Amino acid sequence: MQSDVTKKVLRSQKGKVSKRKKEADQALLSGAEILIRSLEDEGVETIFGYPGGQALPIYDALYDSKINHILCRHEQGAAHAADGYARATGKPGVCLATSGPGATNLVTGIATAFMDSVPMVAITGQVPLSLLGRDSFQEADITGITLPITKHSYLVRDTSELAQTVKEAIYIATTGRPGPVLIDVPRDVSSGQAEYRRADKMNLPGYRPVLDADPAQVEEAARAIMKSERPVIYAGGGVVISGAHEELLQLAELLMAPVCNTLTGLGGFPGNHPLSLGMLGMHGTKYANYAVSECDLLIAVGARFDDRVTGDVETFAPEARIIHIDIDPAEIGKNVRVDIPVVGDVKRVLRQLLKSLQPRLNEAWRDKIMAWKKEYPLNYCEKGCLKPQAIIREICRQTEGKARITTEVGQHQMWTAQYYTFTRPRSFITSGGLGTMGFGLPAAIGVQVGCPDELVFDIAGDGSIQMNIQELCTAVNYDLPVNVAILNNGYLGMVRQWQELFYNRRYSQSELLNPDFVKLAEAYGAEGIRVTRPSELAPAIEQAINSSKPVMLDFIVDREENVLPMVPPGGTLNKMLG
Template identity: 85%
Template sequence: MHSNVTTKVLRRQRGNVQKRIREVSGEQLSGAEILLKSLENEGVDTIFGYPGGQALPIYDALYDSKIRHILCRHEQGAAHAADGYARATGRPGVCLATSGPGATNLVTGIANAFMDSVPMVAITGQVPQALLGRDSFQEADITGITLPITKHSYLVKDPSEMAQTVKEAFHIATTGRPGPVLIDIPRDVSSSKTEYRRADRMNLPGYRPVTDGDPLQVQEAARAIIQSERPVIYAGGGVVISGAHEELLQMAELLMAPVCNTLLGLGGFPGDHPLSLGMVGMHGTKYANYAICECDLLIAVGARFDDRVTGKVESFAPEARIIHIDIDPAEIGKNVRVDIPIVGDVKRVLGQLLEILKPGLGEAWRDKVLAWKKEYPLTYCEKDCLKPQAIIREICRQTDGKAMVTTEVGQHQMWAAHYYTFSKPRSFITSGGLGTMGFGLPAAIGVQVGCPDDLVFDIAGDGSIQMNIQELCTAVNYELPINVAILDNGFLGMVRQWQELFYNRRYSQSELFNPDFIKLAEAYGAEGIRVSRPAELAPAIEQAISSSKPVMLDFIVDREENVLPMVPPGGALNKMLG
């Protein structure tokens, strides 16, 4: 994915000889102009942002730039949209905000990108350097605030540093384990002029991610794999990020090894493949969790053993040796003991493994796991009211499993993970690590901007959707025909489920009073469709798909449906409810 960006940059460079001559001659440009030029050099075509006082020089330079700016209605929306854009396209997402509240409104979006390893560059205006540290109007120490949630950050102190800073920021954001990088630009830096020189070198002596796996470790892993009788592959978001889905498929088929996915790994392995076990963990399928509990070898590929996956760590994969392939050495041994660590890009390491692997011995094991898959399928009881699971199934059926699906966070997110069959990578875009309600709608906007020809669905809850509802206006404004499917149960559903199961049904503050979502959609200029009976389901989805406008579907669903199966928090994976 990175090479794509590079070729694009190269093409642009070649095509623009005139510009280059000017660059060589050392034109006098403002910091803001250099910023925009450097962004263009990085191949940036879209910025999601919101203007304000200290960002005005940047917005002024943007006025002459060919970079498209999407004006979101809240900076958090801009950050999530950049995140969705990055996850869908594989190219870094860029968001831009002013100082102070503009910058702090980005914080949740930056943290979200950090937790899910999304390549993002966040640019903020800052008060002029003479006013820094004086509690000036709209001053916030945003590099300080975001220190623990960025991969790296810069406070640019002179316009002459701008070109190099941008180059380094994109390099850091997109290589190794991707992540958000913040560039904070005081107004005097964006407005004062200097001689422009294109940055061609980076000075990052402390940054050199390892991409190839150590050959000896790879050999040891191959030996363990060939010897194992009950292997399971546990594949995470790293497979999607590094584009290793083909290698993963080859390896699974060669070994006849069942594959379970993390939430962010969904789509990294075809959900309709016989070896696919779907999601593992707290809301994993029974067969995935049983497979983890009984395997003798766990091959973790680009996954980080999150507590929502492992449950009680002591009883996680108790009989298994663990191979852990990850580009981030700090993930190895962080949460569970690992027998064979391999640090490297998962696409490369899987490639190295495939060169030496032989067909596996796991036939009997595979048959056993596939029998579980038949015996304990995901189910729900059909009633004559509208079931949330049935809605996801119907969306999946009508889109042939090929839509780009974003979600908010909660029950609907888990149902989307269970009942939508993701067949291609980068098609499921959800807030995994941070669990950010309000992510799905702005993310869907970013996805639709990045992939204009794709059909985009935001699966939402009636609680989550109200956290960034203002972005519906952005979708209408830019004619982005996204579809928002609200599974409306009048509750903060996941909170209610926990209260039902673990707090004696004391529904403290989880029942919601909601606006009329149809009127709301219409007020924003979108289309609103309410669905309350099963018979209306299919035609409503058809209507939404065929509409050229953004559509908000309000599905009035069974109010107290639970997400099952469920491993109670802190429990072992094979002790599931439901």
């Protein structure tokens, strides 16, 4: 038995030791703590992720952090959720996964963000440096795998580099043309110790995004605009990303020039504006495609002349001089010849440009476009069973075009682009470049996290929704009242449409046997509503909007409805089917 004195001494020694340890702790932090602290200091509020072996130190540091972590049910879901969050808020989306399979599951999400220029930081655990390259358990060369689909990537080799790396990664992801940046953190780097010093300056001699355009180019563009008789503005996702929607509206109204949007550009110009022509390209409106085909000046703003927009590049806008405004010099002249390139941030360039322009109006051109709009509106046969287009129109009517809409990929995505009237930027969130099925539901979760007070709809197909349906549990878990509207036709609709049109109706592997989505929703703890008749449509959507739970709407629609009009792949824009 110890005497009281000994006990006292022991206690005081213990106290000393812990105090000293505490002092040392204040000076030295673990790599994981530095990582999380740096993210906090950069203003990151939410991380979407999924833990695992090599990410454990990071998750341990996250336990004490004020950062809100959303546990998705699949790493791909985490990446898409971070993507949706970033697209809705404009802030960088952060996702976190472990090494090996965790990291490779992020790949589709990273590629999706890369193609649509979304600011994202993906953090992956990695096996310790000493085990790198030895085919260790759950080892994958994720920096190598993601090399072509990231704007930049880091494999951190020293704990003391973490703070600087995080700062640079967020800076690169969010500036210039945004894009995903990957940080691979070996376990010994995250569990090693270093002093935390907030990084203050960047060391990136090779990274200098051009923001202000060359005034001479802007002047030349202005001269071309003032000379043009039949101008058309072709506005892409760059308008939304750079927040140039107001400048775009001013430009269009000043010139009385019609505006057509790309898929990702929808919402960058109010869809209910008389000058709006909706979407152009493969499934664009006829009047948008006619306008592009007959214009004498095409002003491309933050768009990249994707093949789904141009069709055959040789016959694209054949009579037009082309002004191309983009922040990425590599986009200029990549797909089509450009007459007047203007490299710079779209918002700044438009401001510069507006200063040298005077109001203009070519009545004949305006009347021609109005006539096209009247003569060739988007339409479908409303008779008979439930039509997918009618569902989108009804959702648009009830939400007054103000909901945040995400989609998967396929027919439903095109119908949403055609029949939902987007009136504000960042309200349409869809995988445009990569065309990722399974994007919509996790993205909707990210959107709802970023915009908790807004109404979020994921418009889905019965095929796409099953690619990431597990994320319904995430929505239930975090009380995120997202609404999922499944346009259920029992087919991979777009595949079936192409098989009908180009493969002689040989429906190879495109018919689907589906689960009972209502029961499935209920099993996840969400609400499920099935709609089979047009009369049930409006009340069902109302019920979903008013519900505080995630709702899955299973719309049983016309099975063989096609997306029209359609420019066959590689075809000429003004020669459309339907």
